[in-house]
Amino acid sequence: MSISVTAGKVSSLGYIILLTQDIDAWREFGSDVLGLMLNSEISNAEQLFFRMDNHPSRLIVKHHDSNKLAAIGWECSDKESYEAVITAIETTGAEVKRGNESAAAERGVTEYAGSKDPDGNPFEVFHTRTGLRDNFQSPLDIDKFVTGKLGMGHAVIPAPKLTVTEAFYKNILGFGASDNLTLPSPTAGMPDMNIRFFHANNPRHHSLALFNWPNPLGLVHLLLEVSSVDEVGTCLDRIHAGDYPLMATLGRHCNDNMLSFYVIGPGGFAIEYGCDGLKIDSDNYQTTVSTRADVWGHDYMPPVPA
Numbered sequence: 001m002s003i004s005v006t007a008g009k010v011s012s013l014g015y016i017i018l019l020t021q022d023i024d025a026w027r028e029f030g031s032d033v034l035g036l037m038l039n040s041e042i043s044n045a046e047q048l049f050f051r052m053d054n055h056p057s058r059l060i061v062k063h064h065d066s067n068k069l070a071a072i073g074w075e076c077s078d079k080e081s082y083e084a085v086i087t088a089i090e091t092t093g094a095e096v097k098r099g100n101e102s103a104a105a106e107r108g109v110t111e112y113a114g115s116k117d118p119d120g121n122p123f124e125v126f127h128t129r130t131g132l133r134d135n136f137q138s139p140l141d142i143d144k145f146v147t148g149k150l151g152m153g154h155a156v157i158p159a160p161k162l163t164v165t166e167a168f169y170k171n172i173l174g175f176g177a178s179d180n181l182t183l184p185s186p187t188a189g190m191p192d193m194n195i196r197f198f199h200a201n202n203p204r205h206h207s208l209a210l211f212n213w214p215n216p217l218g219l220v221h222l223l224l225e226v227s228s229v230d231e232v233g234t235c236l237d238r239i240h241a242g243d244y245p246l247m248a249t250l251g252r253h254c255n256d257n258m259l260s261f262y263v264i265g266p267g268g269f270a271i272e273y274g275c276d277g278l279k280i281d282s283d284n285y286q287t288t289v290s291t292r293a294d295v296w297g298h299d300y301m302p303p304v305p306a
Contacts, residue, residue: 009174010085010200012151013207014075014126015057015107016222018269019064023048025266026061033238033263034224034271035140042106052145052224056108056131058152059222067267069218071114072123072155073107074173077201082111082127088172089115089125105130118164121157121218125173140238146225146277150204156195156220159210166196166210175199177287178206178280179255186300197255203279205256221247221262221270225277229259232275239263251297252276255290262298 020026027048030036036050039057043049049057062070076082089096098113104126112126147153159165169175175198183193190213197206211220226232236250239261247262247270260274 009081010074010125011077011081012075012149012200012202012204013072013153013155014109014129015055015060015073015152016155016219017060017062017070017073018219018267019062019066019068019070020267020269021063021065021067022266023061023063029244029265030059030061031139033235033242033244033265034273035138035142035226035235036224037136037138051136052152053136053147054132054134055129055147056133058147060107067217067269069157070122072121072157073109073112074123074125074200075129075151076125076127079111079127082113082125085125085173086113092168092172099124117159117168119157119159119161121159121165140234142231143227146227146275149202150225150279151200151202151207153223153225154204154207154209155222156209156211157218158213158215158220159196160212160214162194162196162210162212169198169208169210174201175208176282176285178285179288179290181255181290181293183291183293199280199282199285201282203282205278205280217268219269221272223258223260223272223274223277225258226273226275229275232259232261232273235273236261246301248298248300251299252295253298254292254295255288260298 030050039049047062050059052058094115096115108131109126110128112124114124178197178199181195194212196210198208200207245264250261252259257278258274259276260272262272
């Protein structure tokens with residue numbers, strides 16, 4: 001893949017859509033644990049729309065007979081960039097399906113289109129948010145989530161076909177490489193872990209990462225960033241009080257400086273909850289190569305047997 005869409009590259013992570021078998025558990029977890037604002041105007045018994053800022057939804061959770069990622073929504077800065085990305089995707093032979101008006105309204109966007117990357121991960125691209133409003137208020141009085149031009153946060157997705165999928169995101173969607181991290185495999189019979197991090201056209205160190213192992217949910221984890229260590233700590237208190245399992249303890253990453261922990265939410269989805277993420281110059285950033293994940297902490301917590 002040699003096509004470059006630098007003029008039309010995606011600007012940020014706009015939203016994520018999850019499918020869940022337990023919508024009621026997500027209603028409680030999203031609001032009372034993570035501190036997201038439920039958009040009650042459009043949420044119902046079958047689907048939940050959570051707000052983090054002035055956007056009408058950032059995290060959309062829909063009732064389903066399975067737990068899995070439905071789509072990652074990548075924002076384009078304008079219609080011209082959006083069309084350039086769609087054209088580039090189509091040149092790879094990947095199917096692109098443009099969404100209808102009602103589905104676009106549900107997402108709070110003017111137009112969107114869906115496709116899949118070479119590893120089969122579902123994603124959408126869109127332009128121009130609709131329904132913006134300035135009345136965000138966390139039910140837990142969280143001061144703010146770190147979004148704006150930085151987007152929703154970041155998503156890590158499975159990519160066993162790592163080389164070809166990396167080329168797709170770099171050459172077709174226009175992501176820039178931030179870091180290439182290799183770690184020893186903790187599991188016999190599995191290859192070393194290789195996580196490749198990519199920035200969109202904004203200062204967040206990475207909006208996307210590709211992990212070379214499969215994942216049945218289609219989402220390795222999702223990051224939500226808050227503005228202080230106290231917000232991270234009080235959320236960790238809520239996690240313990242609610243007896244939610246951790247995937248990793250509190251710690252600080254080397255490559256993006258994030259101070260965070262990882263919790264396993266309803267359906268097995270992992271959420272990283274952190275602060276202090278590194279900001280970069282996305283036009284001039286020099287890619288790093290790493291063999292160390294953490295300055296301290298982030299001890300992995302094996303799943304508790306059922």
